[in-house]
Amino acid sequence: MAPVVEVRHLTKRYSAEVLAVDDLGFTVDAGDVCGLLGPNGAGKTTTLRMLLGLIHPTSGDSRLFDTPVRPGLPELARVGSLIEGSAFVPYLSGITNLRLWWEAAGTRWSEAAVDDALAIAGLGTAVERKVKTYSHGMKQRLGIARALLANPDVLVLDEPTTGLDPQEIREVRRLVLRLAERGVTVLLSSHLLAEVEQTCSHLVVMDRGKLVAAGTVAELMGDSDRSVFVEVDDNDAARRVLATVAGVTSVEDEQDGLVLGLDGIDRPALVALLVHAGIGVRTVTVRRRLEDAFIGLVGEEHAR
Amino acid sequence: MIALLRTEWSKTLRRPRTYVTIGFVVVIPAIIAFALWANPPEPGRGEGFFYAATQTGLLFPAAVLRVVSRLVLLVVIALFAGDAIAGEANTGNLRYQLLRPIPRGRLLAAKLTIALGLALITTVALMLTATIAGGIAFGFGPLRVPAFFVDQSAGELLLHSAMATGFVTWSLASVVAFGFMVSTMTDSPGGATAAAVGFGITSQILEAIDSLGSVRDYLPLRYFDAWTGLFFSNRVPDDVYSGLLQPIPFIVVFCGVAWWWFRRKDVLS
Numbered sequence: 001m002a003p004v005v006e007v008r009h010l011t012k013r014y015s016a017e018v019l020a021v022d023d024l025g026f027t028v029d030a031g032d033v034c035g036l037l038g039p040n041g042a043g044k045t046t047t048l049r050m051l052l053g054l055i056h057p058t059s060g061d062s063r064l065f066d067t068p069v070r071p072g073l074p075e076l077a078r079v080g081s082l083i084e085g086s087a088f089v090p091y092l093s094g095i096t097n098l099r100l101w102w103e104a105a106g107t108r109w110s111e112a113a114v115d116d117a118l119a120i121a122g123l124g125t126a127v128e129r130k131v132k133t134y135s136h137g138m139k140q141r142l143g144i145a146r147a148l149l150a151n152p153d154v155l156v157l158d159e160p161t162t163g164l165d166p167q168e169i170r171e172v173r174r175l176v177l178r179l180a181e182r183g184v185t186v187l188l189s190s191h192l193l194a195e196v197e198q199t200c201s202h203l204v205v206m207d208r209g210k211l212v213a214a215g216t217v218a219e220l221m222g223d224s225d226r227s228v229f230v231e232v233d234d235n236d237a238a239r240r241v242l243a244t245v246a247g248v249t250s251v252e253d254e255q256d257g258l259v260l261g262l263d264g265i266d267r268p269a270l271v272a273l274l275v276h277a278g279i280g281v282r283t284v285t286v287r288r289r290l291e292d293a294f295i296g297l298v299g300e301e302h303a304r
Numbered sequence: 305m306i307a308l309l310r311t312e313w314s315k316t317l318r319r320p321r322t323y324v325t326i327g328f329v330v331v332i333p334a335i336i337a338f339a340l341w342a343n344p345p346e347p348g349r350g351e352g353f354f355y356a357a358t359q360t361g362l363l364f365p366a367a368v369l370r371v372v373s374r375l376v377l378l379v380v381i382a383l384f385a386g387d388a389i390a391g392e393a394n395t396g397n398l399r400y401q402l403l404r405p406i407p408r409g410r411l412l413a414a415k416l417t418i419a420l421g422l423a424l425i426t427t428v429a430l431m432l433t434a435t436i437a438g439g440i441a442f443g444f445g446p447l448r449v450p451a452f453f454v455d456q457s458a459g460e461l462l463l464h465s466a467m468a469t470g471f472v473t474w475s476l477a478s479v480v481a482f483g484f485m486v487s488t489m490t491d492s493p494g495g496a497t498a499a500a501v502g503f504g505i506t507s508q509i510l511e512a513i514d515s516l517g518s519v520r521d522y523l524p525l526r527y528f529d530a531w532t533g534l535f536f537s538n539r540v541p542d543d544v545y546s547g548l549l550q551p552i553p554f555i556v557v558f559c560g561v562a563w564w565w566f567r568r569k570d571v572l573s
Contacts, residue, residue: 054403054570071407071408072407072408076405079403088397089315106307
């Protein structure tokens with residue numbers, strides 16, 4: 001089966017200096033929850049907008065449901081989206097906003113999954129109020145309700161938790177997981193590693209318009225014991241000991257410790273070995289490749 | 305297309321600004337009627353139209369249209385045109401409409417229809433209020449000025465007012481088309497409105513410079529005041545026919561550019 005979302009050699013150049021997306025390629029299969037992760041300015045929003053036919057790519061192409069994307073593509077009706085915050089007509093009530101938006105395409109209001117969408121948005125009687133009285137969080141929830149009206153097969157959420165409080169962020173996260181259980185394919189962008197780590201099955205990491213890494217969260221986050229970071233009281237002695245151990249495939253200096261590649265030896269055995277050799281072990285931590293890479297990209301304070 | 309027109313009208317008719325703007329326009333004839341009724345002009349002094357309007361209230365709408373169309377009506381119509389696409393882009397709603405998905409050409413056609421419809425509604429509302437206010441103040445009689453061979457019955461005056469309404473709206477359609485075109489290019493509705501007002505005023509200023517000669521024949525508002533002849537002659541002046549043709553090339557070109565531009569536009573708002 002063809003992927004639900006497919007992006008190939010996608011490039012967007014706004015001007016001679018600004019290359020927003022550079023030869024990007026990735027796929028999202030049906031049922032995946034894919035996180036598009038990258039620092040601010042990485043080109044995530046531009047990518048999503050190209051995928052939805054709002055922005056014309058300079059070159060390359062993107063496909064939705066195995067159909068080339070163009071503006072007004074009928075298949076877009078199967079996609080629910082929230083792009084850079086929700087926007088509504090301020091002088092109309094929440095429910096009127098949803099209704100007029102829905103009916104504008106010639107579809108009947110009775111065909112919309114209204115009850116379901118409103119239950120998920122959880123706005124209660126506030127949907128009867130004018131949108132201009134809404135808080136940012138309420139607008140965002142109404143935006144999610146709008147995205148769900150069509151019972152979409154794909155949900156595209158661009159930074160869905162921006163501006164929400166921790167409680168609301170948790171709700172959005174639960175919502176995404178609930179939809180994923182129903183089989184909805186989700187593509188969500190974020191600059192927060194923690195957010196995508198907790199909700200996504202797959203990740204596409206980008207920086208400065210380029211693909212950095214793509215794969216399952218398990219692959220990229222590397223929770224296996226394949227690579228560890230150790231801090232010991234005597235690096236030189238440790239290096240000499242480790243050089244003789246068959247299960248240690250590589251030893252590299254990093255800051256005050258050593259990064260070890262392991263194959264066929266687990267952490268307890270490694271610690272026992274070092275202690276046995278008379279080397280004091282301060283810490284042993286699993287090296288999470290993506291996290292390091294991501295922190296390297298965006299800086300410690302922004303990554304979490 | 306019909307569904308989209310219906311939802312767009314629904315939005316427009318529920319919008320407070322629509323009423324405030326049109327309300328502002330219709331108050332003007334009421335104020336002028338009262339002022340004129342309280343201070344009747346003397347024959348041969350000041351604006352001839354207003355002197356004649358005190359003879360019959362049915363000429364009053366023409367007098368009002370003559371003064372209001374040049375700036376107030378122009379600005380209000382430019383406002384509706386400038387807001388058409390840029391207003392949606394400004395609030396961010398444009399992207400959600402396009403993602404519904406509504407094809408770009410269809411959205412453009414619906415928005416243009418709304419802008420033109422609002423222009424017509426505004427002019428009609430202005431003329432209706434003027435007819436009522438003028439009639440109350442100065443009666444609903446015929447217009448007779450034997451010295452100038454003017455003799456129009458009440459029915460003829462009403463017919464000519466209706467024709468003037470259509471003519472002025474149609475003349476301003478070139479301004480609507482220009483404002484609409486700019487509206488597809490910017491996310492600032494105010495900017496697009498200002499551009500349309502500037503377009504209309506520039507045409508009027510150039511029109512006033514006699515030395516431009518025949519160049520003026522190509523101005524969009526060249527025959528803008530031609531309709532006034534309807535009230536002083538029993539045949540339709542030639543300039544009215546020219547005025548009906550004048551906006552067509554402007555509308556075609558501006559709408560064509562709008563369509564070309566909007567189809568290629570990267571929606572970043």
